[in-house]
Amino acid sequence: MTEATFTQVQAQSVWTNYISKVEGLCTALDHRQKADILAEIKAHLLESYIQFDVGDEESRISAAIAKLGQPEDFVPLWVEERLLEAVQPGATTRNLYFLLRSNALKGVQQFLFSMIAGFGYLLSFYFFIMAALKVFFPQNIGLYLSPTGIPFLGYVDADEFTEILGYWLVPIGLMSAILLHYVITHMVRRWVSRFRHTNSEGE
Amino acid sequence: MQNDNLNEQFEKWQLQLRKGALIYMVLALLDKNEMYGYELITSLSKKMGADMAEGTIYPLLNRMVRSEMLTFDWRIMESGPARKYYQINKSGRRLLERMHQHWQSVSDALQELTDD
Numbered sequence: 001m002t003e004a005t006f007t008q009v010q011a012q013s014v015w016t017n018y019i020s021k022v023e024g025l026c027t028a029l030d031h032r033q034k035a036d037i038l039a040e041i042k043a044h045l046l047e048s049y050i051q052f053d054v055g056d057e058e059s060r061i062s063a064a065i066a067k068l069g070q071p072e073d074f075v076p077l078w079v080e081e082r083l084l085e086a087v088q089p090g091a092t093t094r095n096l097y098f099l100l101r102s103n104a105l106k107g108v109q110q111f112l113f114s115m116i117a118g119f120g121y122l123l124s125f126y127f128f129i130m131a132a133l134k135v136f137f138p139q140n141i142g143l144y145l146s147p148t149g150i151p152f153l154g155y156v157d158a159d160e161f162t163e164i165l166g167y168w169l170v171p172i173g174l175m176s177a178i179l180l181h182y183v184i185t186h187m188v189r190r191w192v193s194r195f196r197h198t199n200s201e202g203e
Numbered sequence: 204m205q206n207d208n209l210n211e212q213f214e215k216w217q218l219q220l221r222k223g224a225l226i227y228m229v230l231a232l233l234d235k236n237e238m239y240g241y242e243l244i245t246s247l248s249k250k251m252g253a254d255m256a257e258g259t260i261y262p263l264l265n266r267m268v269r270s271e272m273l274t275f276d277w278r279i280m281e282s283g284p285a286r287k288y289y290q291i292n293k294s295g296r297r298l299l300e301r302m303h304q305h306w307q308s309v310s311d312a313l314q315e316l317t318d319d
Contacts, residue, residue: 039277039285040240040261046284047241048257069256077262084269 004046004061011057018045018065025075028098033082037075044068096121096188113191120184124177130154131173142169221251225263226272227306230291230299233273239286240264264289272298 006012022041026034048064055063083099104114130153133141143153144161151164165172225247232238232246243264244257267273272295279285291299 043284044241067257069258074258081262081265
């Protein structure tokens with residue numbers, strides 16, 4: 001959308017280095033979010049570059065960069081803001097994963113919360129997989145009761161286990177996976193908004 | 204030494220004030236006209252009378268869009284780079300109105316204090 005070409009090699013190199021640094025700081029974002037940040041930074045730098053009409057290309061682009069600031073000083077905060085889109089409807093699982101990952105490193109409470117949420121998502125995925133596999137391996141996949149009376153959901157290749165649900169595992173497993181995914185996502189949205197609110201007050 | 208401390212305290216206070224007023228100023232600027240990123244940031248710099256790292260405003264703009272105070276659209280220009288135009292929306296205007304009232308009451312209270 002907004003590309004720059006300079007006649008001076010040094011100016012092109014300053015531009016490319018800056019944009020590469022920005023790209024390197026945006027790895028947690030999906031393609032659309034990353035492209036949006038890059039486009040806005042490029043547009044800003046080019047507008048600023050046009051305003052500096054004295055000097056050679058290198059000094060003009062360097063002046064524009066100096067006014068905008070180094071990527072490390074503002075891009076991480078911007079990325080964090082974009083990751084928070086994961087707490088809004090329509091967010092992808094990838095957005096949620098990166099949000100939880102970035103949140104986990106901010107303190108003990110956030111770490112524990114991210115672990116619980118991550119475990120919840122894994123459990124939801126497990127229910128889904130078990131429900132799907134039941135169709136293909138009806139004799140070995142299911143919710144079983146062990147000889148000692150302990151319930152077990154998974155693969156069994158022994159006669160002493162008693163199956164409890166039978167084919168009901170398919171609808172119940174799918175429903176449980178969807179319900180758990182919904183509850184965890186709702187919990188993540190609430191908690192992240194709370195953490196964000198607390199951090200904003202502390203700024 | 205005392206002057207250094209005084210300056211430090213003043214700068215801290217000024218920074219807090221600027222941070223607090225930033226959303227208010229963005230809303231007030233966009234209430235007059237829609238603006239693209241660079242234009243908005245340079246206007247803010249001029250109004251605040253301070254050199255600020257321009258990049259630090261973008262996360263704030265993003266937050267304001269996410270909080271549904273602002274909307275934006277990209278426009279291809281006949282010459283020069285594409286521009287992302289920001290607009291204030293209905294809830295942004297309502298917030299601006301409340302901020303304006305509160306600012307007015309704080310300003311009146313301060314005026315009374317300094318008049319005494």
